[in-house]
Amino acid sequence: MPRKVDRVARQGDILDAAVRVFARKGFAATRIEDVAAEAGIAKGSVYLYFDSRDALLTGAFELYARRTEHVLHDLGDGTGLQRLERLVRGTVDMLAAQPDYARVLLDVWASKPPLDLAALYHEYRAAIGKLLTQAAADGELRAGIDERHAAVIVGAIEGCLVQTLVDPEVSLRDLATPLVRLCVEGIRK
Template sequence: MSPRSMSKDEKRAEILDAAIRVFARTGFHATKIEDVAREARVAKGTIYLYFDRREDILDAAFVRFADGVLTQMRAIAKAREPALSRLRSIVEAMLAGAQSGPDLARLVFDFWAARRIGGSGERPGTPVDFAGIYVEYRQLIGSLLEQAKDEGAVRADVPEDTPAVIVGLVEGLLLQCLVDPGALTPSRMAEPALAVILDGLAPGAPH
């Protein structure tokens, strides 16, 4: 039986998988297009059929990671559970995602380092809606906090920027886990993070 031919989307995904593995092993800046082609077992020219530049591959890796996190967050936000339980699950999912896909998670921080952030928050020519991704993170968390207020599960005067603080806390923990994996793991960080978040949001917590 002859091998099944791949669609363009499947081939692009295969090349992206190979690039993620190489970037995770050697780092984005040390990786050349030839290295990606060798890992994907294709000619160098084939890479350019799908990605114009090495940076475009990194952008695509970030989009895959962010889409995966957002898909989980949307599903959790729609669950029929108390809002605070859903918030807890979202924080756990964000941390667990890094542990289940460490290569992809590690690339997120290469993405941050490689970007040339300008006044608009975007690198010229990038297809990534960087700000929009974080807007949705904050909106999902903010909606759960509003629901939790209505349920009496959190204090009524939760500061408006609390969703940004929660996202920042989780991503800061992920960074520490990635640079010092021998001492810290995302799964261990979930409970301390939730204790800080939930204790501070509890009704009657000091302002």
């Protein structure tokens, strides 16, 4: 009797293998054969789930986007700035725990056609903007701080991520506290 394959699990295994290979070799240098070998399956099996390398990159990005949604929605209770601190630390923890996915972001940023990063950034800015609005209403913020600063906070986190990706001497986990001091305590009244 033929073996029954869990399609969702197999697709996830292939995506995980693709991310590992993309992180090691870069998207441009990766072939479907490389992904298949990493996943321990035949090249044709990859095509049962993904029709191209671009589809693998899109799948990896979508999985990353789902993980970021968990960070944005699991902030718990508290003041706006307490929740903002959880968001900053949660984002850093998620990225540091998934270094291959973080490295693949370089390929996502350079992808052609580009993936919908604008939607992901919009979601992050909107979540941070709401937290800043809540903090302002609670009287926690310095004068002049508003939802526009959400883009600056996202930029600070991403800037730290880029540095860790290009310079192995920089640890993203070690930057969590400085990010909180700058992006949370730095705007506190």
